[in-house]
Amino acid sequence: MPVLWLFILVLALGLIGFVLGRARALKDAQGDIRLLHSLPSYYGSNVLLATLIPGFAVLVLWLIVQPMVIHGQVAGMIPERGLSDYGSLNLAMSDVRRVAEGLDIAVEQGALSAEQARDIRTEFTDIRGRLGEVGVALGSNVQPYVLQAAQKYRAMNATGHWLMSAAVIAAAIAGFAIAYMRTGKDMRARNSVERVILILLLSAASIAILTTIGIVLSLIFNTIEFFKLYPATDFFFGTTWSPSFGGGSELGILPLFWGTFYVSIIALIVAVPIGLFAAVYLSEYAGPKVRAIAKPLLEVLAGIPTIVYGLFALLTVGPLLMSIFGQDGGLGWMQGGRSVMTAGLVMGVMLIPFVSSLSDDIINAVPQAMRDGSLGLGATKSETVKQVVLPAALPGIVGAILLAASRAIGETMIVVLGAGAAAKLDLNPFEAMTTVTTRIVSQLTGDADFSSPEALVAFALGMTLFVITLALNIFALYIVRKYREQYD
Amino acid sequence: MSDFTADNGPTNGTAKTSLFTQTARTKRRNAAETRFKVYGIGAIALGLFFLVALLFSIVANGIPAFKQTFVTIPVELTEAKLDKNGNRDPADLAKVTTFGYKPLVTSALIVALKEQGIEIPFAKEKDVEDILSSSVAAQVRDTVLANPDLIGQTVDFRLLASSRVDGYFKGRVTRESLVRDKNLDAEHLDVADAMVDAGLMKTSFNPAFIFGSDASESRPEQAGIGVSMIGSFFMMIVVLFLALPIGVAASIYLEEFAPQNKWTDLIEVNISNLAAVPSIVFGILGLAVFIQFAHLPQSAPLVGGLVLTLMTLPTIIISTRASLKAVPPSIRDAALGVGASKMQSVFHHVLPLAMPGILTGTIIGLAQALGETAPLLLIGMVGFIASNMPDGITAGFLSPNSAMPAQIYEWAKRADPAYYERAWGGIIILLVFLMTMNIIAVILRRRFERRW
Numbered sequence: 001m002p003v004l005w006l007f008i009l010v011l012a013l014g015l016i017g018f019v020l021g022r023a024r025a026l027k028d029a030q031g032d033i034r035l036l037h038s039l040p041s042y043y044g045s046n047v048l049l050a051t052l053i054p055g056f057a058v059l060v061l062w063l064i065v066q067p068m069v070i071h072g073q074v075a076g077m078i079p080e081r082g083l084s085d086y087g088s089l090n091l092a093m094s095d096v097r098r099v100a101e102g103l104d105i106a107v108e109q110g111a112l113s114a115e116q117a118r119d120i121r122t123e124f125t126d127i128r129g130r131l132g133e134v135g136v137a138l139g140s141n142v143q144p145y146v147l148q149a150a151q152k153y154r155a156m157n158a159t160g161h162w163l164m165s166a167a168v169i170a171a172a173i174a175g176f177a178i179a180y181m182r183t184g185k186d187m188r189a190r191n192s193v194e195r196v197i198l199i200l201l202l203s204a205a206s207i208a209i210l211t212t213i214g215i216v217l218s219l220i221f222n223t224i225e226f227f228k229l230y231p232a233t234d235f236f237f238g239t240t241w242s243p244s245f246g247g248g249s250e251l252g253i254l255p256l257f258w259g260t261f262y263v264s265i266i267a268l269i270v271a272v273p274i275g276l277f278a279a280v281y282l283s284e285y286a287g288p289k290v291r292a293i294a295k296p297l298l299e300v301l302a303g304i305p306t307i308v309y310g311l312f313a314l315l316t317v318g319p320l321l322m323s324i325f326g327q328d329g330g331l332g333w334m335q336g337g338r339s340v341m342t343a344g345l346v347m348g349v350m351l352i353p354f355v356s357s358l359s360d361d362i363i364n365a366v367p368q369a370m371r372d373g374s375l376g377l378g379a380t381k382s383e384t385v386k387q388v389v390l391p392a393a394l395p396g397i398v399g400a401i402l403l404a405a406s407r408a409i410g411e412t413m414i415v416v417l418g419a420g421a422a423a424k425l426d427l428n429p430f431e432a433m434t435t436v437t438t439r440i441v442s443q444l445t446g447d448a449d450f451s452s453p454e455a456l457v458a459f460a461l462g463m464t465l466f467v468i469t470l471a472l473n474i475f476a477l478y479i480v481r482k483y484r485e486q487y488d
Numbered sequence: 489m490s491d492f493t494a495d496n497g498p499t500n501g502t503a504k505t506s507l508f509t510q511t512a513r514t515k516r517r518n519a520a521e522t523r524f525k526v527y528g529i530g531a532i533a534l535g536l537f538f539l540v541a542l543l544f545s546i547v548a549n550g551i552p553a554f555k556q557t558f559v560t561i562p563v564e565l566t567e568a569k570l571d572k573n574g575n576r577d578p579a580d581l582a583k584v585t586t587f588g589y590k591p592l593v594t595s596a597l598i599v600a601l602k603e604q605g606i607e608i609p610f611a612k613e614k615d616v617e618d619i620l621s622s623s624v625a626a627q628v629r630d631t632v633l634a635n636p637d638l639i640g641q642t643v644d645f646r647l648l649a650s651s652r653v654d655g656y657f658k659g660r661v662t663r664e665s666l667v668r669d670k671n672l673d674a675e676h677l678d679v680a681d682a683m684v685d686a687g688l689m690k691t692s693f694n695p696a697f698i699f700g701s702d703a704s705e706s707r708p709e710q711a712g713i714g715v716s717m718i719g720s721f722f723m724m725i726v727v728l729f730l731a732l733p734i735g736v737a738a739s740i741y742l743e744e745f746a747p748q749n750k751w752t753d754l755i756e757v758n759i760s761n762l763a764a765v766p767s768i769v770f771g772i773l774g775l776a777v778f779i780q781f782a783h784l785p786q787s788a789p790l791v792g793g794l795v796l797t798l799m800t801l802p803t804i805i806i807s808t809r810a811s812l813k814a815v816p817p818s819i820r821d822a823a824l825g826v827g828a829s830k831m832q833s834v835f836h837h838v839l840p841l842a843m844p845g846i847l848t849g850t851i852i853g854l855a856q857a858l859g860e861t862a863p864l865l866l867i868g869m870v871g872f873i874a875s876n877m878p879d880g881i882t883a884g885f886l887s888p889n890s891a892m893p894a895q896i897y898e899w900a901k902r903a904d905p906a907y908y909e910r911a912w913g914g915i916i917i918l919l920v921f922l923m924t925m926n927i928i929a930v931i932l933r934r935r936f937e938r939r940w
Contacts, residue, residue, distance in 0.1 A: 064782070067782075067783055071783075190829065194829060194830075194831040197831060198741075198745060198831070200737065201737045201738070201740055201741035201745065202741055202745075204733075204734045204735075204737035204738040204741065205737070205738035205741040205742055205746070205755050206755065207734055207738065207801065208738065208755055208758040208759045208762055208801065208802070208805075209754060209755060209758050211758075211762060211773070211798050211801070212758045212761070212762060214773055214777050215765070215769060215770075215772075215773045218772060218773050218775075218776030218777055218781075219769075219772065219776075221776075222776060273531070274531045274534055274535055275531075275535075276531075277527050277528050277530070277531030277532075278528065278531040278532045278535055280528055281525070281527075281528025281529060281531065281532055282528075282532070284528075285525055285528055294532050294536070297536060297539060298532070298535050298536070298539070300539060301535065301538065301539055301542075303855070303922065303926065304542070304859075304919075305858075305859025305860065305861070305893060305918065305922070306859075306860075306861065306862070307859065307861040307893045307896055307897055307915075307918075308542070308546065308859075308915050308918075308919070309542075310861075310897070310900070311896070311900050311911055311912065311915060312542055312545060312546075314900060315545075315549070315900075315908055315911075315912075316541075316545045316549075349538045349542070352535050352538070353535075356535070380517055380518070380520070380521045381521060381524075382520055382521045382523075382524035382525070383517070383520075383521075385524070386524075403764070406764060409766070410765075410766025410767070410768065410769070411766070412766070412767065412768045412861075412862035412865075413861050413862055413897070416862075416865075416897075417897075417900060437766070437768050437862070440768055440772070440866075441768070441862070441865050441866070444771075444772075444775060444865075444866050445865055445866065445868070445870060450780065458772070459772065459776075462768070462769055462772045465766060465768070465769065466765065466766075466769050469764065469765065469766055470761060470764075470765070473761060473764040474761070477760065
């Protein structure tokens with residue numbers, strides 16, 4: 001494994017640098033530590049960092065760039081005919097990679113010599129059979145152009161690896177040498193080490209920005225790609241959702257929106273009153289003992305993974321609702337265990353601790369003086385809560401509800417297991433309906449071809465979801481923050 | 489003013505009553521007060537009721553998954569069938585497929601039944617083999633291949649019963665429900681009952697569920713969560729080794745060094761927004777960036793770990809910042825006062841003091857990552873049957889595997905009550921892990937966190 005060895009090599013160079021750098025500084029000061037500008041280990045660390053950072057930076061960059069360059073070069077070798085044979089460039093390229101890997105394994109096991117692997121032609125050898133012998137199964141016979149591309153791929157990979165090793169070691173040694181030459185008793189080693197560490201800290205913090213950029217870019221590019229294949233107006237205003245990978249799909253988002261909206265509303269109808277009353281009771285009435293027990297217990301609900309809620313919806317709540325509202329219960333409103341109601345109820349349970357702990361914080365932030373004033377005027381406790389505390393906390397509570405709503409909209413596992421798969425615009429909450437998140441999952445799992453509108457639509461759905469939840473969150477945080485400032 | 493006093497004068501009638509007598513209005517207000525309080529208690533009780541119902545249905549449905557019905561019978565490993573050449577050559581032995589072993593097991597079962605005097609109520613005696621799982625032939629074959637000396641002997645085997653027989657003893661399958669079932673008849677259950685009485689069949693603890701692998705979509709009695717546990721383990725390693733250093737570094741920067749400028753504001757806004765982005769969006773990010781763009785292998789725990797790292801970073805950053813903030817400024821001032829640099833004061837004094845809080849936050853973040861499912865669906869960790877343990881550490885990170893929640897989802901999708909039972913059982917194991925992690929976090933916090 002060359003990359004691992006390279007890694008270890010650079011690391012070892014760095015450690016040697018540490019020892020040598022430290023020794024050189026001490027020697028320069030004739031062993032008198034008082035003559036040094038910094039502590040001896042800083043001189044060592046300086047050389048260490050100067051070796052590792054260029055070495056690893058080159059390594060990482062190379063590892064990212066090389067596959068892209070090779071991909072671009074090799075993809076050019078696949079003729080027009082290859083595209084029609086395989087359906088898409090990606091599939092052809094994955095076959096090329098498989099053949100190349102197979103050749104590597106064959107050489108490794110001695111089934112082929114290195115020259116043979118470079119020169120064999122499909123016209124003379126049964127590649128598929130030969131590779132099958134070493135345990136690499138290929139789906140179809142190897143086309144000549146695929147074999148040539150694979151051989152080119154191998155050649156470029158091998159040269160790339162050589163060049164990479166050379167470049168990484170050169171960068172590491174250069175850094176080592178420069179830092180070592182500059183080491184002396186008057187060098188400000190601590191300052192330069194600390195500067196480097198600060199830059200590392202800053203880059204760690206900037207990963208958050210990179211992640212956001214990554215999310216936005218991966219959504220935008222694929223969404224644009226989708227809108228090239230499918231008109232945006234049909235997507236946003238279409239009322240039918242019927243994807244078919246054979247073509248002729250109708251991909252209107254409205255039924256999905258309706259399902260998402262309906263499930264979230266039911267969830268909020270369950271969660272908001274229970275959560276709010278629980279928060280009021282815990283902060284205004286309950287003694288410290290009750291509070292110490294009930295609050296953590298309610299919060300356990302928030303720590304349970306959503307897959308558990310999903311299973312609970314599918315296997316416990318669904319059948320239970322069926323026995324009341326289904327054919328057996330005599331009402332006949334429900335056709336199957338999966339419905340908007342099932343998912344909504346369970347999601348409501350999940351959101352209870354979310355609403356209650358957020359509102360609890362906000363109610364506690366209302367100054368005691370306001371309660372005392374109200375009680376002093378003769379209001380009962382509940383009147384104080386209803387007419388003084390809650391109105392004062394209202395903006396914050398609205399913020400909490402909005403945050404809960406954004407959670408509900410983005411929730412996946414409960415609706416995947418509990419809400420069903422049928423996209424329709426219906427008012428009956430006992431019908432199975434589908435949501436944006438379930439459709440993202442179903443369009444992107446399996447061996448989807450990423451160039452068809454049926455798979456790309458998932459990115460457009462993700463984009464819509466991202467924008468909506470982001471807007472809700474920003475709005476909610478804005479309200480909560482604005483409210484907090486009033487009493488701080 | 490005089491009108492006012494006149495209106496409330498003694499002539500209005502109410503004045504003569506005692507102050508202790510409640511007027512209708514006071515009664516109404518007090519009733520409203522009680523009602524309001526009852527609503528509050530009711531809300532909490534309802535919340536706790538949901539918790540209890542959830543836990544009850546997990547435990548009640550999941551416990552049976554840890555038990556399995558086994559049939560213990562002696563099987564004669566006839567040399568004439570298994571090793572025709574009689575030279576115990578492993579290559580020759582491997583040529584006998586499970587189809588060669590199946591008749592041996594079936595006839596062993598028939599013999600055992602006859603010895604116990606259990607009547608076989610089928611026209612074809614062979615039909616009784618449906619009591620056993622379809623995996624038994626492979627089980628016997630693996631034992632023989634591992635130990636060829638057994639050939640020619642009669643060996644006691646502990647074989648899996650079929651999932652429907654197992655379900656019968658767990659109350660999942662009844663004679664009525666078998667009427668339209670092609671796999672098993674009610675007569676099989678009579679035989680099974682007789683076998684239990686004769687001591688041939690027993691329901692006992694099944695370690696294969698915890699340590700085994702998910703064998704196939706049609707043999708629930710064989711399925712275990714072990715391999716996906718390994719997958720989860722490798723993902724958590726990735727998350728721990730990436731999210732902890734990056735999260736701590738980012739928090740130290742933001743809390744101790746960041747100047748008040750646009751870039752810092754941008755980072756802050758991004759972190760708080762990422763904390764609220766739906767998890768499925770992270771799955772899309774992983775699919776587009778790690779798999780489509782960087783060509784990392786699908787279904788690999790490495791990719792899952794990377795996605796979960798990005799997802800848990802905000803959680804870890806937020807809790808780490810809180811514990812850094814809790815270290816009082818006097819510590820920093822004292823360090824700076826004796827000549828430490830800013831960097832030294834942070835790394836030598838503030839960070840060690842904040843460590844318990846940071847670890848607590850990290851464990852809670854890890855627990856959250858362990859239970860997360862949605863992003864894993866998009867990077868291909870479902871629909872994949874995790875049947876083999878990864879060989880070696882590199883393979884553990886790079887070869888396709890599943891994860892515990894993804895495996896549970898996979899079982900839940902298979903629409904078979906026997907798999908539902910597995911799914912509930914898997915949830916028990918998952919929750920045991922989560923509970924352990926949370927308890928460790930609580931203990932860490934109680935033990936080491938200092939109040940300043």
